[in-house]
Amino acid sequence: MLKQTEGSQAVAEAIALCRPEVVCAYPITPQTHIVEGVGALVKAGKIENCEFINVESEFAALSVAIGASAAGARAYTATASQGLLFMGEAVYNAAGLGLPIVMTIGNRAIGAPINIWNDHTDSMSMKDSGWIQLFAETNQEAVDLHIQAFRLAEELSCPVMVCMDGFILTHAYERIDVPSQEEVDAFLPPYDPIQVLDPVEPYSIGAMVGPEAFTEVRYLAHEKQLQALRRIPEIGAVFKDVFGRQSGGLIHSYRTEGAETIAVALGSVNGTIKEVIDGMRDDGAAVGSVSICSFRPFPLDELRAALVGAKHVVVIEKSLAPGLGGIVASNIRMALRETAVPVYTVIAGLGGRPITMNSLREVLEAAGNMRLPDVQFLDLDHGAVEREILRAKQTRRAGPTAENILRNLGHAAVAGND
Amino acid sequence: MTDETALQRVKFYQTGTHTVGNRLMDKARRSVQASMDRSNAITSGHRACQGCGEALGARYALDAALRASDGQLVAVNATGCLEVFTTPYPETSWQIPWLHSLFGNAPAVATGVAAGMRRKGRADVRVVAQGGDGGTTDIGFGCLSGMFERNDDVLYICYDNEAYMNTGVQRSSATPPTARTATTPAVGDAPGNIFGTGKNLPLIAMAHNIPYVATANVADLHDLEDKVTTAMDIRGARYIHIMVPCPLGWGSAADATIHVARMAVESGLFPLFEAEHGRVTRSKKIRRRVPVEDYLRPQRRFAHLFKKGQEDTERIARLQRMADANIERFNLLGERETP
């Protein structure tokens, strides 16, 4: 049903429609509204046969989900930022065990300095954990991806993270089509596990594997991601048949025909990018954009095909690999490794810094004019950075950087609820 | 602390307020806050809500610790309301050196600070670690138990407002039965948090046999200061659990914080006691016993118990039985000779 609602609430309703059996919750902004929404539905008796467990940490949240999933139940949890790091060991474990858990990440920066606002550092920290990572561009896609995620996870027996931008999506109130139970039931069959704890047919799940087989087990984890590369577009196609709309898939290209400069990004910033592309196209510039929905598995071939005709590829990314530059950009370079297309990294939107149309247009134009450096920090306050570097050179006991920078900028940051 | 209970017995209090007026006390026993030359650990300018019990409790606790340590004090803070509202960067309300690392590791970070100080020849610098109930009873519990078990030289203070307030009032393992939170909504046939869950951290701390455990409450700030001072006289692992009402999360009026805190004590729901090496040594007697209703009614988180025409008498009675059990267990009416 089409309604005007909060992204988090819509996702909570979508989760409920997927008939989860065990839901684990631990609060962390900006993910909290989602699990609160699911919890309220469970407590009001609106989800049949579902347990909602308020656990004592994120580590416990995912661990409970691991146990439930191994017992054959459909398990769900959600987290963000510090919470994802706190559950880190279990994140790798769930993937290693091949348990089809679905988890929402309400993307948020990682501290220190503590920051509750949006970027992609949290999901990026787990990009190589073996989970499938899908990034939603809109709240509609977030809803749809969750429904697809359960099917994908369970078909492959591999956990799936659905990543949605914290606040920008989770807290936005907009028009969203939340499907009916009949539609979801038609799309998502009951969970039929490939491995389950059952006294009738006892398995040992999680036994030690030595050097003689570890590489093979890891290879199979890679191979599973490659299978996902095939299944994701297929599941997207089935979804379209049932729900009548295109959602998910590996990548979405926007006005890339004949584009010389192509912007590439993950998540909600693609909406703003499209506005910029339209504006620049109106002015005659040959620009387009590509939104990556599936970051893991990484669609090398599809990206290569989408980008190979461009003269400049500008990756707008909300994460940073200190000492290297861009994470997504490095992956894109892998896709373009046999071509001469230059790939630029634009680090943007860290810790909630707004990404504006004006700034985006500037970098895309700079790329077209060959004026964009290899790695650029969007809207970086160079003066503030230089003053701090100078200060640190002058005094040994320079104090905490975060505090110095803010004092330097001369304004108080607002306190948030982390 | 020792003569505190004696003070109570002679009913040395002003009518109406139930607090011992500073004017009537000898100088040595006056509140730190009453001293003209006080130096506050937390200054004004923090961003807590009006009537925040945690802001009040933390100021009194740390000022007492600051005085007891002669100003040689470091505080380690878990993530939570106290951390957020005292450090609206670049302003900070802290006058003492202060370190926030993560939500779940404050006890271990404090252990590290204490060890570092010792190795740097600064064993005179005392370390207080502090966190909310979520940081203490849930996510930081493993680190806390480790700190206790090693008897590390840290005073850990838990500010218990009975839920995860900083993230918008979700249930913690310190949330009482029937309380409504964002993750225990007041719907269904057992509205709010359910019975038979939760943990009592002061008792768990005692089970570690650490030198000192106490509970305190912002309705009796003298008692709170005394307990902090006593704790600071001891080396090794110490634990103080302070109940701090939260107007936002409890749905109580901002000017009712002290009243609600007092009702928690007077009803027996929150017993005030001290324990040394695992044994309760003293408990604070209830002055004027009240039914749990007097505590529950001013708080909207319990409103579903008092719906017009359909009072949840059964669950109110269960809460009353919990209070009665505390009164018996901790001898809160002074019916026994020994605590």
Add this chain to the structure above:
Amino acid sequence: MFQVRIHGRGGQGVVTAAELLSIAAFLEGKHAQAFPSFGSERMGAPVVSFCRLDEKEIRLREPVTAPNAVIIQDPTLLQSVDVFQGLNSDGFILINSTRTFDELGIADFVAGFPAHHVCDVGASELAMKHVGRPVPNAALLAGFAAISGQLHMDSVEDAIRQKFPGAVGEANVAAAREAYEIAAAA
């Protein structure tokens, strides 16, 4: 696209106000995107929320910097926050107050705006009268509909009923109707 910024204090329902506005627009078949200032402050601190209205899908995710209208829930903010920042000169201003612009100290400033674009409505008082609590949102939303012409009163009422079912909703609708009359006459 029409962009609205709402100023208030933590605890006054600033976020709800933007959501209500977006629901009313949705009920008219418009696209609307409401979002908070991302940080949710403690009670009493100045907070902001936003709402975009458009006939087509809203893809833009940058913050609203140049609003077409500002709604001020708490006039004490006039002294502490630059609430008119980025507002263009034919924009709309709605203030929750029973005092005159002179008394509020903004008479000179608002004189630069077209007549009927600037209005103050005692929304809290209307809420006290009809709802029994100083919850100004419904009345402000109606006031916004009256001065901006962006929404019909019918959809405002439906949005209020949807967000606050039952007697509370009806009481809010009554407050909204009175506010609409006042603002339309202003």
